[in-house]
Amino acid sequence: MTIPTTVAALTPEWLSTVLRRPVEEVVAEPVGTGQIGSVYRLRLTGAGVPEQLLAKLPAADPGTRAMLAGAYRQEVRFYSEIAMTVAVRTPRCHYAGIHGDGSEFVLLLEDLAPAAQGDQIAGCPIPHAHEAVANLAGLHAPRWCDESLLEIDGFSRNGPEEAATLGELYGPTTALFFDRLGDRLTPEDRDTVRACGAVIADWLVARPERFGLVHGDYRLDNLLFAAGEPAVVTAVDWQTVNLGLPARDLAYFVTTGLDPEIRRAEEEALLTTYHRRLLELGVTGYSLDDCRRDYRFATLQGPLVAVFGAAYGTPTERGDAMFATMIRRSCAAIRDLDSLTAHPAPVRTPHPGAGGRPKRR
CATH class of the missing domain: 3.90.1200.10 (Aminoglycoside phosphotransferase (APH), C-terminal lobe)
Structure with missing residues (x-):
């Protein structure tokens, strides 16, 4: 699976593959200033597809991408490995993909507008x-x-x-x-x-x-x-x-x-x-x-x-x-x-004073 790094690569064919639903048309509009990466609102038409998604892509400049690769990797890891194990409310992730060192990635997220x-x-x-x-x-x-x-x-x-x-x-x-x-x-x-x-x-x-x-x-x-x-x-x-x-x-x-x-x-x-x-x-x-x-x-x-x-x-x-x-x-x-x-040194407390955690489900 190729990882699109530009909005032009978010074609109906690619979206149909990752969403496993037939996307007939996609209209994209930029969201935000894009200092760390690029965010687009995607308006989709097709049977059973979300009407709107947010797509997060890397920054346009290759040097900026390389510098921010670690941050991109962390966000993809969160949505693909962590989000389902915690109770914090986050946008639903429809697709998370990353390639190489992390400078190429894409996230397709629930659009929470008009929040x-x-x-x-x-x-x-x-x-x-x-x-x-x-x-x-x-x-x-x-x-x-x-x-x-x-x-x-x-x-x-x-x-x-x-x-x-x-x-x-x-x-x-x-x-x-x-x-x-x-x-x-x-x-x-x-x-x-x-x-x-x-x-x-x-x-x-x-x-x-x-x-x-x-x-x-x-x-x-x-x-x-x-x-x-x-x-x-x-x-x-x-x-x-x-x-x-x-x-x-x-x-x-x-x-x-x-x-x-x-x-x-x-x-x-x-x-x-x-x-x-x-x-x-x-x-x-x-x-x-x-x-x-x-x-x-x-x-x-x-x-x-x-x-x-x-x-x-x-x-x-x-x-x-x-x-x-x-x-x-x-x-x-x-x-x-x-x-x-407040003293910076660790304050040790008897177990379980550090705080127990619930069992994972």
């Missing part, structure tokens, strides 16, 4: 935030501390080499970030970003006794909210999925998606919603106090992702505003929670 994308700058309505953290627990709980995840190609836990590399890169990357966006931050925020650099390498490998699948970029722009109450939330963009402390996703979503005054009033309730859903899905030996401690510790995820994203991403007006907003919010949380004093 609305979250807005990282505007922030998250609290009812939506509760739905989002409950959905996040659906990613974490089913594979909680699941050693079999280490057997899947491409999934690994951060070790000393990754920590050393991060420690070396964080300072120069912070300088690049400040050159571009430093004037949008207060001196206090800049001091907090710098202070994260002193502990970030140890932080990356701390608490290894508690791990699971992490989305890596679980934020509003990567969530779709359907109309209605409660709003059904679906997570997309799985290029950064890997293994780590689950609370990193939780802290990243809450502290970058809510303005500080709203977060201060609501974060305890959001942690309770997330923790309750973990227990409903079978996690044991993990108390709400454990969750609070992990959340406090994990708030460094916000500056880490935003600093690197802003420093090395393609500059856009909205992107700059988004990263600056994320930094301001997450730095406020780090100060509010005194996260930098």
Whole structure:
């Protein structure tokens, strides 16, 4: 089976083969800006075929494709090997194909229109935030501390080499970030970003006794909210999925998606919603106090992702505003929670204090 890398190659004949239904006609229209890859809405006609699908393809530039091959592989792995083993809501995958090093791939995904994308700058309505953290627990709980995840190609836990590399890169990357966006931050925020650099390498490998699948970029722009109450939330963009402390996703979503005054009033309730859903899905030996401690510790995820994203991403007006907003919010949380004093060394607890996981079905 050939793997199409351009929209022109998504012919009725190719689609008929992979969908196992006769596609008579396909009309494609681009979706989004295509910085990481290309996304198209496909309108199909034919007996028994979906009326609409989203097709994800690699970037048009071969050099960009090669650089992003690892991210492409992760997303294909998620849809082909992981999605059916967890309870997080994601688009249904109709086809996942990849070739060679991963620079050639295609995903055919359920089109969830007219669900609305979250807005990282505007922030998250609290009812939506509760739905989002409950959905996040659906990613974490089913594979909680699941050693079999280490057997899947491409999934690994951060070790000393990754920590050393991060420690070396964080300072120069912070300088690049400040050159571009430093004037949008207060001196206090800049001091907090710098202070994260002193502990970030140890932080990356701390608490290894508690791990699971992490989305890596679980934020509003990567969530779709359907109309209605409660709003059904679906997570997309799985290029950064890997293994780590689950609370990193939780802290990243809450502290970058809510303005500080709203977060201060609501974060305890959001942690309770997330923790309750973990227990409903079978996690044991993990108390709400454990969750609070992990959340406090994990708030460094916000500056880490935003600093690197802003420093090395393609500059856009909205992107700059988004990263600056994320930094301001997450730095406020780090100060509010005194996260930098949380000891980076692993905190060992008697079994099953690290948290048991439900049996796989």
